[in-house]
Amino acid sequence: MTARTLYDKLWDAHVVRDNEDGTALIYIDRHLVHEVTSPQAFEGLRLENRRPWRTDANLAVADHNVPTTDRSHGIADPVSRLQIETLDENCRSFGITEFAMNDPRQGIVHVIGPEQGATLPGMTVVCGDSHTSTHGAMGALAHGIGTSEVEHVLATQTLVQKKSLRMLVSVDGSVRPSVSAKDIALAIIGRMGTAGGTGYAIEFGGDAIRALSMEGRMTVCNMAIEAGARCGMVAVDDTTIEYFRGRPFAPTGEQWDQAVAYWRTLHSDPDAEFDRVVHLDAASIEPQVSWGTSPEMVVPVSGQVPNPFRETDPVRRTSMARALEYMALEPGTPITAIAVDKVFIGSCTNSRIEDLRAAAAVVRGRSKADNVKLALVVPGSGLVKRQAEAEGLDRIFTDAGFEWRQPGCSMCLAMNADRLEPGERCASTSNRNFEGRQGQGGRTHLVSPAMAAAAAIAGHFVDVREF
Amino acid sequence: MRAFTRHEGLVAPLDRANVDTDAIIPKQFLKSVKRTGFGPYLFDEWRYLDHGEPGQDCSARPLNPDFVLNQERYREASILLTRRNFGCGSSREHAPWALEDFGFRAIIAPSFADIFYNNCFKNGLLPIVLSEGTVDRLFRAVEETPGYRLTVDLPAQTVAMPCGELIDFEIDGFRKHMLVEGLDEIALTLQHADAIRAYEERRRREAPWLFRA
Numbered sequence: 001m002t003a004r005t006l007y008d009k010l011w012d013a014h015v016v017r018d019n020e021d022g023t024a025l026i027y028i029d030r031h032l033v034h035e036v037t038s039p040q041a042f043e044g045l046r047l048e049n050r051r052p053w054r055t056d057a058n059l060a061v062a063d064h065n066v067p068t069t070d071r072s073h074g075i076a077d078p079v080s081r082l083q084i085e086t087l088d089e090n091c092r093s094f095g096i097t098e099f100a101m102n103d104p105r106q107g108i109v110h111v112i113g114p115e116q117g118a119t120l121p122g123m124t125v126v127c128g129d130s131h132t133s134t135h136g137a138m139g140a141l142a143h144g145i146g147t148s149e150v151e152h153v154l155a156t157q158t159l160v161q162k163k164s165l166r167m168l169v170s171v172d173g174s175v176r177p178s179v180s181a182k183d184i185a186l187a188i189i190g191r192m193g194t195a196g197g198t199g200y201a202i203e204f205g206g207d208a209i210r211a212l213s214m215e216g217r218m219t220v221c222n223m224a225i226e227a228g229a230r231c232g233m234v235a236v237d238d239t240t241i242e243y244f245r246g247r248p249f250a251p252t253g254e255q256w257d258q259a260v261a262y263w264r265t266l267h268s269d270p271d272a273e274f275d276r277v278v279h280l281d282a283a284s285i286e287p288q289v290s291w292g293t294s295p296e297m298v299v300p301v302s303g304q305v306p307n308p309f310r311e312t313d314p315v316r317r318t319s320m321a322r323a324l325e326y327m328a329l330e331p332g333t334p335i336t337a338i339a340v341d342k343v344f345i346g347s348c349t350n351s352r353i354e355d356l357r358a359a360a361a362v363v364r365g366r367s368k369a370d371n372v373k374l375a376l377v378v379p380g381s382g383l384v385k386r387q388a389e390a391e392g393l394d395r396i397f398t399d400a401g402f403e404w405r406q407p408g409c410s411m412c413l414a415m416n417a418d419r420l421e422p423g424e425r426c427a428s429t430s431n432r433n434f435e436g437r438q439g440q441g442g443r444t445h446l447v448s449p450a451m452a453a454a455a456a457i458a459g460h461f462v463d464v465r466e467f
Numbered sequence: 468m469r470a471f472t473r474h475e476g477l478v479a480p481l482d483r484a485n486v487d488t489d490a491i492i493p494k495q496f497l498k499s500v501k502r503t504g505f506g507p508y509l510f511d512e513w514r515y516l517d518h519g520e521p522g523q524d525c526s527a528r529p530l531n532p533d534f535v536l537n538q539e540r541y542r543e544a545s546i547l548l549t550r551r552n553f554g555c556g557s558s559r560e561h562a563p564w565a566l567e568d569f570g571f572r573a574i575i576a577p578s579f580a581d582i583f584y585n586n587c588f589k590n591g592l593l594p595i596v597l598s599e600g601t602v603d604r605l606f607r608a609v610e611e612t613p614g615y616r617l618t619v620d621l622p623a624q625t626v627a628m629p630c631g632e633l634i635d636f637e638i639d640g641f642r643k644h645m646l647v648e649g650l651d652e653i654a655l656t657l658q659h660a661d662a663i664r665a666y667e668e669r670r671r672r673e674a675p676w677l678f679r680a
Contacts, residue, residue, distance in 0.1 A: 016666040017659055021641040025659060027666055029677050037559065039500035050653070053663070056678075065498065079498040079521055086500050123677065130558040130582055144582055146560035147502075148589035148652075156656045158663055162639060194485060195552040198581055228555065230581045251676035259676045294485050294555075315484045315550055315599075322483070413557075415494045434489045434556060436512045 003269035005166050006235050007201045010141035010266070014124050016158055026161045029123040031153045032109045033060035033096065035087040036415070037128030041151035042090040052094050053157040059118050060091045060098040063108045064415045068378050068405035071101060080416065107381020107407040110134040110348035114218065115381055117247025121236045121263040126153055131348045131431065133224040136233035137217035139240055139266040141201075143230040165199050165275040167229070168268075170206035173282040178465045180358065181216030182350055182429065182448035184208060185223040186288035188280060190298040197229030200276065203268060204234050208282035214243040215354040222349045223431055226295040235267035289335045289461055290433045290446040292323035297433070299335060301451070301463045307331035326435055327443050328423070335461050338445070341424040343368075343375040343402075343456040344438070345449055347412035350429035351380030353387050355449040359429075360393040362453035362464060368401035369459030375402040376418060378410040402456065414439045427455035469591035470649030474572045475618040476545030479535055480609045486549060487556035488583060492565040496521050505561055506568030510536065536569075540613050547574045548605055553594075554583025563590045573619050575626070577602050588642050591649070593621060595636050621647055 004012070016025040038060070045051070052058065065080035075081040084101060091098035099106045105116065110131050113119035119135040125142035126132060128150040135142035149159055169192075171184055189196075202224050209220065217234045224232025234240075241260055244250045251259045286300035297320070299306065308320035308331065324331065329338070345351070345359050356379060368375050377397050379385035385407055388394055394404045411418040412430035420426055420442025429452050430437075433444040447455065454464045496508045498521055507525040514536060516529040530537045536544065547566070553576040554562060563586045566574070573593040587594045597605070608628070609615045618627040621643060626634040645652060671678050 017662045019641070021644070022639070023641050025656065025662070027663070027670070036497050040502040040560075043500075043502070048653070054667075077498075083498050083500055120676070122674070128558060128560075130556065132558075144558035146558055146563075146582065146586035146589060148560060148586065152653050152656065155653045156660075156663065157667075158656060160641070160652060160656065162641075194555055195578060195580070198552070198578060225582075228552070228580060249679070251679065255676040255679075259674070262674065294487075318482075319484050413489075413494050415497065432487070432489070432556060434487045436493060437489050440493070440512055440518050 003272040005268040005272040005274060006139065006203050006233055006266060007141070007166050008272070010122065010124070011163060013122065014141065019160070023160050023162050025158045026124060027158055028126050028153050029057060030119050030125045031058045032113055032125065032127035032132070033058055034064060034109050034127070034129060035062045035083045036064045037147050038090065038150055039083065039086045040147050041154060042094070044151040045154055050155045052096065052154045055095045057157060058096045059113070060087060060096050061106055061109050061112055062087055062101050064409045064413065066101050066408040067416055068408050068410050068418055071406060104382040104386065107384065108348045108351060108409055110222065111351060111380030111384065114138060114214070115247070115383055117244050117250030120244060120250065121240055121266055126159065130225045131222050133230065133232045134218050134222040134348055136221040136224065136231050137214060139233060139236035139263065141231060141233065144225065164201040164230070167197060167200040167202045167276045167278065168274040169202055169204050169278045169280070171204065171208035171280045171282050172206045173208060174211065175208050175282045175285055178450060179285050179287060180448040180450060181212050181219035183285055183288045185220045186290065186295065186298045186446060187285045189223060189227045189295045190288065191280060192227050192278065194226060194294050194296045195228040197224060197227040200229050202227070202229040202232045204232055206282070209234060210237065213354055214239060215352040218352065219349055223295070226431055236263045287448060287451050287464055289451065291327065291329060291335070292320065293326055293433055293435050294319070294323070295431070295433060295446060297323055298446070301335050301461060303335055305329045305331055305333040305335070336463065337460065339371060339425070339460040340427045340445070340455050341373050342420060342426045343372060343452050344411040344426055344428040344430060345376065345452050346378030346380070346410050347430035348380065348409070349431045350449050351378060351384065353384050355429065356384070356388045356393050359449040359453035360396045362450050362467065363400045363402065363457065364396050366400055366457045368456050371459045372456050375456040376405060376411060377402050378405045379407050381407050411438050413437060427452045427461065468589065468649045468651065471572065471591055471593050471621050471646045473618065473620045474545065475616060476572060477541065477543050478546045478548050478609050478615050478617050479541040479544030480606050481535055481547055481549040482606060484550035485552045485555055488554055488559050488562040489556055491554070491562040492559065495519070497559055497561055502564060503568060505565035506570070509565040509569045510534070545570050545572050546617055546619070547571050548602065548609060549574065549576045550602070551577040551599070553579050555580040558582045560586045560589070563587045563592050567592050575602065575605065588646055591646065593619065593646065595619065595626065597626070597634060597636060601634055
């Protein structure tokens with residue numbers, strides 16, 4: 001048999017039918033559902049008198065709109081409240097398992113899937129959310145879909161897909177201390193550009209990826225979409241398998257052994273061919289800080305805000321100039337001279353226990369700078385929150401003047417009350433620095449949890465390696 | 468779904484690269500549980516000078532006179548001309564819903580983000596990829612010529628310029644077929660319900676852990 005990549009293996013295992021036109025009908029093992037991109041899909045089912053094909057393949061949670069403050073009185077915003085009530089009602093009437101807002105297992109959809117073992121190696125995983133690429137860290141084929149496809153998956157348990165090209169991004173060697181998975185992700189996007197992965201399924205490999213925990217791999221795969229690739233993935237190894245042992249939705253007993261034997265085949269064959277291979281030297285990656293309004297606009301913390309006039313591509317030059325104007329930054333400004341107004345530690349990129357530990361290690365025994373109006377820590381799930389509290393991390397944050405909140409997407413996209421005011425500048429562990437993403441007129445700098453924590457203490461960006 | 472065969476319309480130039488879906492339809496409008504009514508909020512943060520909220524009557528809001536869609540000559544545009552990597556960012560289908568609700572039928576750019584590109588086809592909206600050089604030429608033509616119109620012919624895979632010059636474009640056969648015929652993809656897939664059941668049966672034997680309730 002010809003050598004196959006991990007992507008080929010996952011694809012082949014899910015082909016229901018090859019269509020004559022070059023597409024294939026692909027079976028979906030796990031469909032994750034949240035409140036924002038599902039109501040119109042359920043409505044579509046009702047209008048056509050259709051039922052979900054397989055209710056037990058779905059798992060729903062409300063995360064985008066939920067308040068991160070006291071939830072005992074419900075949601076103040078009536079529009080957000082209606083959307084969450086609509087999800088509750090849809091799940092009830094169609095028999096879909098939902099972790100409701102006050103369930104201790106509630107959290108960001110891309111945190112709870114792996115945490116519950118609801119997304120497993122070898123699965124196809126989809127969700128009406130672009131950061132579904134996160135689940136590729138398990139050795140799964142996972143990507144975001146629009147609402148029409150949410151409806152298609154609900155009704156048929158399949159998607160009509162055309163196979164993507166295959167790309168290997170190999171991060172070779174070891175990263176230096178205090179350089180995190182987020183820095184690797186941002187460095188990759190800085191190198192490839194936000195459209196560099198368009199049309200590709202990316203496999204992340206190399207020693208530096210192998211050395212990452214599952215949390216770290218999720219951070220890297222999460223941001224594959226920021227490099228333009230719908231899905232990112234990492235081969236299964238002992239780290240993957242150990243992560244899933246004992247998780248609520250993971251197999252047990254004989255089925256566990258059977259699953260593990262299969263999972264061990266989920267890697268690219270040694271002579272498998274990729275359509276494109278990109279190498280990065282891990283040792284050369286520094287902590288990263290984005291300066292502009294696209295995740296590709298990123299520099300090492302030792303760097304400076306770049307000068308658009310040095311850019312030869314005219315389209316890129318215009319984008320850079322526009323970004324500098326929006327961000328109110330001057331070319332040549334050292335990154336460490338940029339002061340921040342708010343700090344956000346959270347999101348599906350960086351809200352897992354390891355992220356909170358990394359941030360807490362920097363914060364311990366220190367205090368938030370006076371010029372930082374708000375430093376927000378939003379755990380990715382109720383279970384992450386509980387674990388962090390058991391380790392005393394919440395106290396480290398609150399003693400330093402940070403706020404410790406309830407789980408949700410929060411200020412990553414500011415659909416709830418957590419947002420930037422016009423002109424405010426934020427060190428954020430989220431994934432997108434688009435104009436207005438964290439609130440109209442807000443200015444986002446993407447960083448790792450440790451770098452965000454250090455910025456909150458210093459009041460401006462600092463090199464966490466010297467902090 | 469609304470079919471797309473041939474469309475002739477006014478072109479509006481949006482001279483920005485990497486236009487993301489947060490810009491196309493900001494997050495506060497995603498709280499709607501409906502599929503329609505997003506047009507008035509398309510490009511909300513660029514189009515208006517104030518902050519918009521869902522349900523707001525946009526007719527009384529202050530317009531940003533510098534934004535291209537607010538200029539009189541582009542008011543009736545139905546073809547959007549823009550730069551590379553249009554539609555990057557989130558998977559929100561509200562982005563094509565908003566473009567379609569505003570009145571756009573086609574978008575021309577050197578490249579599109581994957582998920583957005585795919586979402587367009589589900590909503591009768593045609594994304595057309597043309598080379599950077601051709602897009603540059605069209606930008607110049609649109610700016611120099613008030614009332615500049617193009618004719619898109621999907622079956623023929625051409626864009627016709629007013630001078631009669633035809634520009635060819637590529638598109639996947641299956642996407643073209645779905646759009647030209649305006650087909651319901653779910654109904655088509657359900658024609659293969661037996662194949663899906665057969666797959667499930669085989670898979671249940673090979674990988675039973677995937678079917679634990």
